[in-house]
Amino acid sequence: MPVTVNFGLREELLKIVPTLSLCYQCGTCSTYCPITDESYNIRLIVKKAQLGIVDPKDYKVIWDCVTCGTCQTLCPNNVEIVNLVEVIRTMAMKSKVFPTKINEILWKIYENQNPWGYTVTDKRRFLAQFSGLINNENPDVVIYPCCLSIGDPRVQKHIKALIRVLTKAGLKVGMYTGLSCCGDIIEHTGNKVFYEEYTAKLRDSIMSSVKAPVIVTLSPHCEYSLKKYLKGVKVVHYVELLDELIRSGKLKIDKKADITVTYHDPCYLSKHQRIIEEPRRVITSVPGVRLVEMAHSREKSLCCGAGGGGIALETRVSTDLSKRRLKEAIDTGASIVLTACTYCFRMLEDANKVVKTNMKVMDLVEFLDSIMGD
Amino acid sequence: MSEWRGIFVFIEQDNGELERASLEVLTRAGELGRRFNEDVLGVLLGHELRDMAKESSRYGADKLIIVDHPDLRHYNSDAYTEVMTYLVNKYRPRYLLLPATRNSRDLAGRLAVRFRACLSAHVIMVDIDEKDRKLVTAVPGFGGNIVATVVCTGGKPEMATVSPGTYEARLSDKEATVIEEAVPEDVLKGHRIELVEKKTSPMPDLSRAEKVVVAGLGTGGDLELIREFANLIGAAVGVTRPLADMGIIPRDYQIGTTGISLRAKTVFVFGASGAPHFIYGIRDCGTIVAVNTDREAPIFENCDYCIVADLFDLLKALIKELRGGK
Amino acid sequence: MVSLRNIIVTMKVTPKPEEIRFDPVTKTVDRSKATNEINPADKNALELALQLKEKFGGRVIILSMGPQFWDQFLKMGIAMGADDAVLISDKALGGSDAFVTSRVLAAAIKKIGDYSVIITGEESEDGSTGQVPPGIAEWLGIPAVTYVSQVIDVTEDSIIVKRTIKGGYEIVKVKMPTVISVELGVNTPRFPDFERLQWAQSQFKTTVWGIKDLSLTEDEVGFKGSLTAVTELRELRPRERLRQFIEGSPEDIAKELIKRLGLK
Numbered sequence: 001m002p003v004t005v006n007f008g009l010r011e012e013l014l015k016i017v018p019t020l021s022l023c024y025q026c027g028t029c030s031t032y033c034p035i036t037d038e039s040y041n042i043r044l045i046v047k048k049a050q051l052g053i054v055d056p057k058d059y060k061v062i063w064d065c066v067t068c069g070t071c072q073t074l075c076p077n078n079v080e081i082v083n084l085v086e087v088i089r090t091m092a093m094k095s096k097v098f099p100t101k102i103n104e105i106l107w108k109i110y111e112n113q114n115p116w117g118y119t120v121t122d123k124r125r126f127l128a129q130f131s132g133l134i135n136n137e138n139p140d141v142v143i144y145p146c147c148l149s150i151g152d153p154r155v156q157k158h159i160k161a162l163i164r165v166l167t168k169a170g171l172k173v174g175m176y177t178g179l180s181c182c183g184d185i186i187e188h189t190g191n192k193v194f195y196e197e198y199t200a201k202l203r204d205s206i207m208s209s210v211k212a213p214v215i216v217t218l219s220p221h222c223e224y225s226l227k228k229y230l231k232g233v234k235v236v237h238y239v240e241l242l243d244e245l246i247r248s249g250k251l252k253i254d255k256k257a258d259i260t261v262t263y264h265d266p267c268y269l270s271k272h273q274r275i276i277e278e279p280r281r282v283i284t285s286v287p288g289v290r291l292v293e294m295a296h297s298r299e300k301s302l303c304c305g306a307g308g309g310g311i312a313l314e315t316r317v318s319t320d321l322s323k324r325r326l327k328e329a330i331d332t333g334a335s336i337v338l339t340a341c342t343y344c345f346r347m348l349e350d351a352n353k354v355v356k357t358n359m360k361v362m363d364l365v366e367f368l369d370s371i372m373g374d
Numbered sequence: 375m376s377e378w379r380g381i382f383v384f385i386e387q388d389n390g391e392l393e394r395a396s397l398e399v400l401t402r403a404g405e406l407g408r409r410f411n412e413d414v415l416g417v418l419l420g421h422e423l424r425d426m427a428k429e430s431s432r433y434g435a436d437k438l439i440i441v442d443h444p445d446l447r448h449y450n451s452d453a454y455t456e457v458m459t460y461l462v463n464k465y466r467p468r469y470l471l472l473p474a475t476r477n478s479r480d481l482a483g484r485l486a487v488r489f490r491a492c493l494s495a496h497v498i499m500v501d502i503d504e505k506d507r508k509l510v511t512a513v514p515g516f517g518g519n520i521v522a523t524v525v526c527t528g529g530k531p532e533m534a535t536v537s538p539g540t541y542e543a544r545l546s547d548k549e550a551t552v553i554e555e556a557v558p559e560d561v562l563k564g565h566r567i568e569l570v571e572k573k574t575s576p577m578p579d580l581s582r583a584e585k586v587v588v589a590g591l592g593t594g595g596d597l598e599l600i601r602e603f604a605n606l607i608g609a610a611v612g613v614t615r616p617l618a619d620m621g622i623i624p625r626d627y628q629i630g631t632t633g634i635s636l637r638a639k640t641v642f643v644f645g646a647s648g649a650p651h652f653i654y655g656i657r658d659c660g661t662i663v664a665v666n667t668d669r670e671a672p673i674f675e676n677c678d679y680c681i682v683a684d685l686f687d688l689l690k691a692l693i694k695e696l697r698g699g700k
Numbered sequence: 701m702v703s704l705r706n707i708i709v710t711m712k713v714t715p716k717p718e719e720i721r722f723d724p725v726t727k728t729v730d731r732s733k734a735t736n737e738i739n740p741a742d743k744n745a746l747e748l749a750l751q752l753k754e755k756f757g758g759r760v761i762i763l764s765m766g767p768q769f770w771d772q773f774l775k776m777g778i779a780m781g782a783d784d785a786v787l788i789s790d791k792a793l794g795g796s797d798a799f800v801t802s803r804v805l806a807a808a809i810k811k812i813g814d815y816s817v818i819i820t821g822e823e824s825e826d827g828s829t830g831q832v833p834p835g836i837a838e839w840l841g842i843p844a845v846t847y848v849s850q851v852i853d854v855t856e857d858s859i860i861v862k863r864t865i866k867g868g869y870e871i872v873k874v875k876m877p878t879v880i881s882v883e884l885g886v887n888t889p890r891f892p893d894f895e896r897l898q899w900a901q902s903q904f905k906t907t908v909w910g911i912k913d914l915s916l917t918e919d920e921v922g923f924k925g926s927l928t929a930v931t932e933l934r935e936l937r938p939r940e941r942l943r944q945f946i947e948g949s950p951e952d953i954a955k956e957l958i959k960r961l962g963l964k
Contacts, residue, residue, distance in 0.1 A: 393866075451846075484844070487802060495827075496829075567875075572871070678943070690950070
């Protein structure tokens with residue numbers, strides 16, 4: 001169909017996403033995009049961006065993207081597709097085409113420092129659980145909990161498991177008690193100005209209270225976010241830390257486990273940060289464990305549906321994706337599906353509650369801790 | 375200048391439906407009237423009032439003033455303010471009590487300014503000071519956790535809107551003398567608010583239910599099993615604020631500081647974390663049974679029987695057991 | 701084409717109720733450690749006002765009575781899309797009850813003038829008297845419609861709104877100018893435009909008035925002008941509960957509950 005190029009918008013987009021010009025429409029992105037269908041085609045959106053003809057219809061569907069990053073990870077020219085999606089989201093926000101729920105989520109982050117609306121009372125109750133377990137005097141490493149943990153008892157168990165495992169490796173473990181959201185959702189829903197203000201305050205709060213050289217997260221979203229704006233402190237996800245501790249002999253897993261497990265790669269570990277082998281090494285370091293891979297794994301891992309604000313927006317695609325992924329896990333025949341992300345865990349666990357399988361969903365450190373016992 | 379004497383009690387009605395909380399206020403006014411030797415005058419505005427007048431005359435009032443006019447059938451802020459002003463000016467009651475419902479609070483707010491009178495809102499206690507005979511009330515604030523004792527420092531009539539459920543409505547042995555007041559035509563002219571459409575469905579009176587089952591956010595808005603269980607035990611169903619926010623259930627069913635306070639003998643709370651504003655709404659209940667998957671949930675500090683379990687599993691088990699194990 | 705004139709939205713800044721501490725020794729309320737927020741119902745009111753402006757034109761003006769630091773919250777309102785903001789700030793206003801508040805706000809509204817509609821939240825989350833909206837209306841001699849959930853239409857001289865009543869709703873047509881109080885949670889307040897917020901913080905000047913600007917005297921405001929007084933404060937202590945945990949399978953628990961409570 002004949003189209004008039006909008007050079008103004010085209011130039012603007014090329015300035016913010018210079019790699020946009022490198023796309024030659026091979027179609028790898030839309031092939032591997034987990035939500036490609038009649039209404040959403042990322043390949044077409046990239047083409048339209050190149051021509052400056054992104055329109056209000058695109059503003060509507062752009063909110064389905066879960067920012068999993070499969071597209072840009074597999075793109076032969078490394079086009080920054082997720083960045084483009086976020087830019088289009090910013091444009092959509094300006095044109096007032098966005099899910100109303102985003103207003104709620106942003107207000108909650110602004111007023112409660114988390115998108116779930118957890119209050120000071122909830123935070124106090126959360127911290128009370130950890131009062132005897134953490135050392136904030138002179139910690140070797142400080143845990144930065146995902147803000148979702150504040151009200152999620154199961155995830156709180158993961159944190160306790162992590163504390164136990166790290167303590168066994170001889171580390172003194174502290175925790176960031178501010179319990180503020182890392183800002184992931186603000187960034188990926190295209191709200192750059194609020195993101196900058198919010199993270200500037202958060203950075204000051206973290207830097208003034210954290211006394212260790214290393215911050216460890218349970219969520220790759222937190223790691224990805226904090227790494228961008230924290231300077232002077234090392235930020236790692238626990239799989240990287242555990243991998244290092246095991247390889248250096250500081251953490252020994254002696255007990256055996258005769259069990260078959262599969263591993264769900266969180267997108268923000270495997271795709272956005274290429275942390276792929278570390279969790280696998282940790283899993284297979286447990287004697288007796290058999291690790292089987294799902295149909296889509298590593299960089300091609302199928303997203304659980306939480307990213308890009310999906311977990312908070314509860315779009316049509318996000319719950320569908322979690323069910324699809326759970327099915328892939330069941331198809332491996334494993335007894336447990338392990339993951340290393342607070343969001344992935346929640347999505348798969350909730351899907352499991354609905355679909356009711358015989359499979360268990362566990363966080364990797366929770367699994368490790370259960371094997372290691374006392 | 376004649377003295378201000380007597381207790382006016384605004385008896386709320388809307389389109390022929392008597393607001394039962396008014397009868398609670400009447401009962402309390404009756405008690406105060408006896409103790410302090412003040413006449414209690416119920417005031418009923420509406421149209422075709424005979425049955426409602428008959429009923430309200432047996433709850434402790436000495437006199438019942440009724441104003442029957444087609445313009446007053448439905449609550450109308452302008453009309454009711456003008457008529458009440460006329461009556462207050464005529465009878466000069468020292469005190470004016472109303473139930474703390476939407477319409478009465480609306481009316482009270484206008485009258486307080488009209489008369490430059492003191493007004494305490496949604497009180498949970500109303501009394502008269504022994505010494506200076508000024509109105510004394512207990513007013514909850516800050517989400518219901520803090521109660522202030524508020525006194526009237528000026529203005530007449532001394533006003534208060536009383537939270538439904540604070541007092542019990544009790545039949546009195548005396549029957550009030552009915553006074554039919556005709557309001558001058560010019561009082562009812564020139565209204566600026568016109569009723570275009572109205573739709574209501576009968577509401578269960580949660581504040582008087584003996585058994586209540588409350589659904590919290592943990593139900594995700596899925597009330598099927600909740601309703602089934604409630605039916606089996608003859609209980610009313612209420613919700614916490616998040617569920618009312620979701621829009622699937624009207625706010626009339628919301629329990630808490632901004633909703634209803636329950637006085638049930640037994641209340642079941644499924645899937646609520648126990649936020650302070652909700653606890654406020656169940657504080658006066660007999661036995662509280664709470665179900666939540668989080669052992670640390672604050673609801674467990676405020677219940678008699680605490681159950682850490684999946685609410686759907688427990689509901690299914692309860693229903694099965696109540697149906698005879700089938 | 702109907703066009704609204706000034707749309708005045710009142711705004712109160714309140715401490716988050718669950719962050720309030722009660723000092724049992726001094727028997728006072730300690731707000732100092734509580735974070736402040738825009739009274740939730742006022743956000744719904746402002747959102748309604750902005751939607752009205754989008755549809756029917758007009759200028760949205762935020763009006764508030766409080767201490768100077770509330771200005772940052774008024775600016776959030778500007779960032780949401782309001783056109784102007786007025787803050788009534790005066791030491792003499794300390795201790796004002798709802799009666800005084802409605803009087804002060806009414807005086808300010810009169811001074812702003814040229815208003816079609818005044819939109820307020822149904823009540824504040826701290827005092828929650830709900831008296832200010834009808835009070836303002838009475839001071840100004842205009843009608844008030846409370847507990848409004850949405851605006852249906854605006855005509856040359858009236859506004860048609862949906863009002864929540866027990867068990868249902870009313871649709872009411874009211875002549876302008878009028879006061880409308882908005883129910884909590886009836887809409888989703890838009891998040892501020894942060895670029896506009898930055899502009900507001902650096903360029904926008906809130907108009908500040910004292911009681912003299914409103915021709916009010918000290919005797920008419922504050923503790924002196926109030927008709928109610930707080931003589932005592934106490935914490936509402938919920939009664940002691942058994943706190944007995946019942947363990948077991950759902951079936952065991954169900955049997956136990958039915959037995960203990962005599963449900964069968």
